[in-house]
Amino acid sequence: MYCEPTCKAVPEYPDSCCFIRLFKALYDLSGGDQEWIQQFLNTKNRVTGGIPLKQIETAHGLVVVLQFVETIQH
Structure with missing residues (x-):
């Protein structure tokens, strides 16, 4: 899993x-x-399954948190 666009x-x-x-x-x-x-x-x-600050320490966690925030933003 990765973030687009790079x-x-x-x-x-x-x-x-x-x-x-x-x-x-x-x-x-x-x-x-x-x-x-x-x-x-x-x-x-x-929803993200953890503490976002800890999750964003990994690429996978970063994408999970980003997708959640962008989803609730819209």
Whole structure:
């Protein structure tokens, strides 16, 4: 599982665009509320199956959390 599109601007870090997309989506979803974002990232989530901050340490977890956030954003 991987994130599309890969970031051609930073080929050494192919998941960098996924991080940017995730944090942009969290910002948009929360209206920029940093406390809400911190709460989301540090609280166990039944849908993603873990604590998002820990999950995004792996490529697979990053994609799972990103897909969840982008889904609830729409």
